[in-house]
Amino acid sequence: MKAGTLKRYFGIFVLPTLLCFLLVFVIPFVMGIFLSFTEFSTIESATFVGLANYKLAFRAGDGFLRSLGFTSLLALAVVAAVNLVALALALLLTKRIRFTSLFRGVFFLPNLIGGIVLGYIWNLLLGGILSYFGLDITYFASLGFLGLLLLSVWQLSGYMMVIYIAALGAIPKETEQAALVDGATPFQLLRYVKLPQILPSIAVCVFLTLTNTFKMFDQNLALTQGAPGRKTEMLALHIFRTFYGRIGWQGVGQAKGVMFFIVVAVLSGLQLYFTRQRKEKI
Amino acid sequence: MKRSLSLLLALITLLFSLTALTACGKRDGVTVRYLNFKPEVAAKYEAIAKAYEKETGVRVVVETAAANTYEQTLLSKLPTRDAPTVFQINGPKSYSAYKDYLADLSATELYRHLADPSLALSKDGKVYGVPYVVEGYGIIYNKKIMDRYFALPGKATPYSDVSQIKSFDALSAVVWDMQKNKASLGIDGVFAATSLKSGEDWRWQTHLFNLPLTYEMEEKDVDMTAADYTDFTFKYSENFKKLFDLYLNNSTTARAALGTKTVADSMAEFALEKCAMVQNGSWAYAQIATESGNKVASEDVGFLPLYMGGAEESTQGICIGTENYYAINQKASAEEKAAAEAFLWWLYSSDTGKRFVREELGFIAPFDTFSENDIPNDPLAREVLRYMRADGVKNLPWRFAAIPSLRLKEDFGASLLAYAQGQKTFAAVVSDLKAAWQSESK
Numbered sequence: 001m002k003a004g005t006l007k008r009y010f011g012i013f014v015l016p017t018l019l020c021f022l023l024v025f026v027i028p029f030v031m032g033i034f035l036s037f038t039e040f041s042t043i044e045s046a047t048f049v050g051l052a053n054y055k056l057a058f059r060a061g062d063g064f065l066r067s068l069g070f071t072s073l074l075a076l077a078v079v080a081a082v083n084l085v086a087l088a089l090a091l092l093l094t095k096r097i098r099f100t101s102l103f104r105g106v107f108f109l110p111n112l113i114g115g116i117v118l119g120y121i122w123n124l125l126l127g128g129i130l131s132y133f134g135l136d137i138t139y140f141a142s143l144g145f146l147g148l149l150l151l152s153v154w155q156l157s158g159y160m161m162v163i164y165i166a167a168l169g170a171i172p173k174e175t176e177q178a179a180l181v182d183g184a185t186p187f188q189l190l191r192y193v194k195l196p197q198i199l200p201s202i203a204v205c206v207f208l209t210l211t212n213t214f215k216m217f218d219q220n221l222a223l224t225q226g227a228p229g230r231k232t233e234m235l236a237l238h239i240f241r242t243f244y245g246r247i248g249w250q251g252v253g254q255a256k257g258v259m260f261f262i263v264v265a266v267l268s269g270l271q272l273y274f275t276r277q278r279k280e281k282i
Numbered sequence: 283m284k285r286s287l288s289l290l291l292a293l294i295t296l297l298f299s300l301t302a303l304t305a306c307g308k309r310d311g312v313t314v315r316y317l318n319f320k321p322e323v324a325a326k327y328e329a330i331a332k333a334y335e336k337e338t339g340v341r342v343v344v345e346t347a348a349a350n351t352y353e354q355t356l357l358s359k360l361p362t363r364d365a366p367t368v369f370q371i372n373g374p375k376s377y378s379a380y381k382d383y384l385a386d387l388s389a390t391e392l393y394r395h396l397a398d399p400s401l402a403l404s405k406d407g408k409v410y411g412v413p414y415v416v417e418g419y420g421i422i423y424n425k426k427i428m429d430r431y432f433a434l435p436g437k438a439t440p441y442s443d444v445s446q447i448k449s450f451d452a453l454s455a456v457v458w459d460m461q462k463n464k465a466s467l468g469i470d471g472v473f474a475a476t477s478l479k480s481g482e483d484w485r486w487q488t489h490l491f492n493l494p495l496t497y498e499m500e501e502k503d504v505d506m507t508a509a510d511y512t513d514f515t516f517k518y519s520e521n522f523k524k525l526f527d528l529y530l531n532n533s534t535t536a537r538a539a540l541g542t543k544t545v546a547d548s549m550a551e552f553a554l555e556k557c558a559m560v561q562n563g564s565w566a567y568a569q570i571a572t573e574s575g576n577k578v579a580s581e582d583v584g585f586l587p588l589y590m591g592g593a594e595e596s597t598q599g600i601c602i603g604t605e606n607y608y609a610i611n612q613k614a615s616a617e618e619k620a621a622a623e624a625f626l627w628w629l630y631s632s633d634t635g636k637r638f639v640r641e642e643l644g645f646i647a648p649f650d651t652f653s654e655n656d657i658p659n660d661p662l663a664r665e666v667l668r669y670m671r672a673d674g675v676k677n678l679p680w681r682f683a684a685i686p687s688l689r690l691k692e693d694f695g696a697s698l699l700a701y702a703q704g705q706k707t708f709a710a711v712v713s714d715l716k717a718a719w720q721s722e723s724k
Contacts, residue, residue, distance in 0.1 A: 041379045042361045061721055127542065134538040138480065139703065227480040227541070229696035244354050246687040246722065247379045 036255040039248070053255035063230055064256055067238035068263075074145060074234070075213040078152045082209045083202070085157045090164030091190070104165065108158035115155075119222020122151045137224055144224040144232035151219055156212060160205045167201035168194065200275060207271030214264055235260055312621045313341040317359065317366035319352035326642045333634055340621055350481075356380075360611070367614045367622040371411050372605040373683025374403060374508060384410035385612040385619060391627040392608070395649045400506075403607055411607030414630070415645040418666035418677070419489055419563030420585040420600035422570075424578055427558040430467055431460050438462075448596055450589040454528055460558060461532040467558070471534035474548035474560035476526075478702060482544040483695030485561055488682045490526065491694070492601055493588055494518035496681045504684075511684040514719045518592070519712045525590040529561070530702055537702050553578055561588065564646070564662040585665045594676060599669045603680025604648075686722035693718055 036053055038046035057064045089107055093100050126137050126147050137147050171194060179193045217236035226233030239260055243253030318327050324346040331342035347355035359365055360383055387393050388409040396402055403411030432442045438459045447453050460472045497518045504511055530537060534557050552560040553573035570578055587598045610622050629635035631651045639645050644658040646666060657667060669677055685691055694715050700706035
């Protein structure tokens with residue numbers, strides 16, 4: 001197609017999408033930032049209050065910082081656990097084992113189940129086991145933490161595994177064979193040959209798990225609801241409850257939402273930066 | 283050919299986005315938009331709307347918020363062009379949240395026919411919420427099991443009928459003795475599980491808590507409609523603890539398992555006669571009656587007041603009030619407002635409307651258009667009326683609308699669970715609640 005034709009139809013094809021993008025994303029986003037500096041119950045009734053909402057969000061006893069801490073801790077644990085499990089699975093499933101594709105499918109499957117359903121399934125499973133000890137998932141906050149970790153590993157590992165399998169498959173066979181000829185042990189093969197060559201994928205997986213865990217909402221709601229006493233309340237759920245659970249606190253909820261956005265945006269920015277850097281080196 | 287095809291595609295895309303934009307802006311004639319907050323009665327309101335349209339020709343659109351999302355739905359719908367004309371608010375707290383949207387109802391027929399005008403929500407002489415149902419709660423008991431106890435040869439209390447239980451001391455003595463004899467009474471415990479799973483703890487953090495709150499507010503002479511009650515001291519925390527401990531100690535369920543129990547679990551225990559008492563309200567009868575395998579006959583259920591050693595126990599009644607008020611959208615056009623008023627008046631005054639209220643919704647409606655014969659046929663509703671009409675009985679109002687926020691209630695409930703599990707002292711429960719009360723008011 002000629003460049004002129006492209007230009008002529010550009011408006012017709014792109015404009016509707018652009019309009020929708022503006023209407024449902026850019027405008028609400030800008031309004032949202034504005035609302036975080038106001039006190040409001042509906043968007044028509046906003047009065048400007050400056051930084052008051054941000055101050056209230058950080059006030060002692062509010063729980064925003066505790067939620068941030070809990071979410072960060074969980075995110076660290078999830079990143080480590082998910083990537084280790086996913087990599088181990090990928091290594092196993094790139095060996096010549098029978099029914100490899102069946103196993104791949106089975107491990108990937110949990111990723112297709114919605115978070116709410118998954119949360120309830122794990123709630124039932126863990127509740128069934130814990131009831132033997134006269135406990136339940138909300139008895140201690142640490143139980144909730146472990147439950148969320150388990151759930152995340154179960155849900156995310158399969159997805160990350162697929163990325164790792166693809167990366168491992170893309171390693172040139174010559175490098176492995178050369179290492180084997182040189183008498184490398186399986187550990188040396190992994191450490192010095194395979195891992196360095198899949199580093200970009202590791203970066204992608206680490207950041208994907210990190211942002212996924214930070215944004216986790218439905219699993220949290222279905223598994224623990226933040227109980228006991230909001231000790232397992234993650235950021236997204238915390239913001240939701242600030243907005244809808246406290247009359248007159250909508251502005252504060254909005255302010256927390258803006259800060260939440262900044263955290264996730266920084267994480268995504270870092271991911272872009274690292275993956276780009278790797279590519280340039282190669 | 284190729285060119286016209288791509289043009290066609292472009293047109294279709296444009297058309298799609300245009301219809302998406304205009305679809306929400308279409309309206310014809312005056313319609314009443316009714317936002318319903320209980321999904322379980324959605325079908326009944328649809329039927330009412332249909333009947334109203336058939337009688338008067340005015341269209342009523344019933345929209346229902348999904349379970350537990352009423353406030354969200356209302357907040358996001360109000361600023362739109364499809365804002366509801368009639369919606370519900372739940373008490374004085376709602377005023378600050380929705381004040382721009384609350385029309386003055388003092389001139390409406392519905393308000394004029396309110397049996398007790400003091401029940402309405404008003405501010406500065408303007409009425410902005412009209413209650414449409416009253417409900418009551420207390421300790422629901424199973425008369426059959428109680429009588430079985432009173433007939434026990436080895437019982438340790440002097441009482442021989444439920445009506446003789448008129449104080450916390452009497453209730454406590456009977457309950458402890460019943461618990462001791464639970465095997466011969468055929469029950470697992472006197473009280474149903476104290477459901478403390480998060481989201482299922484409102485019977486304690488809201489309803490039971492209403493009593494110490496009421497005692498305190500009445501002592502200070504705080505107005506029912508006051509939206510902000512900031513100098514909360516929890517003066518009667520010991521009374522709260524007395525009854526709450528009685529529930530925990532004489533329960534069907536071990537304390538450690540309470541965090542998993544739901545209200546439905548408790549009501550099922552009551553319906554299957556695994557316990558003799560459960561704290562709940564008149565709305566819960568449906569749950570008892572529809573439980574599969576229900577063993578409780580309708581003539582055997584009754585209410586006992588929530589005795590906790592308060593000042594006037596001999597005259598204490600149950601807690602009767604409402605958190606359901608109609609509000610009409612101030613920003614709707616004059617015709618729409620008039621149509622909304624007419625619809626509500628029709629529902630509570632015409633024969634068709636009243637039949638729906640009585641038989642379908644099962645409301646005890648607080649309007650003078652409802653006579654003796656318009657009482658719903660449900661034993662707990664009748665009990666509420668019995669308490670309302672009894673001489674020398676002082677029923678307690680619902681003061682819990684003064685609780686600053688849902689979050690405070692959730693935190694209080696979590697605190698109570700930790701206390702029940704032995705992870706928190708009651709003193710810490712009290713001090714945490716007081717601190718939260720202050721911080722929630724900003």
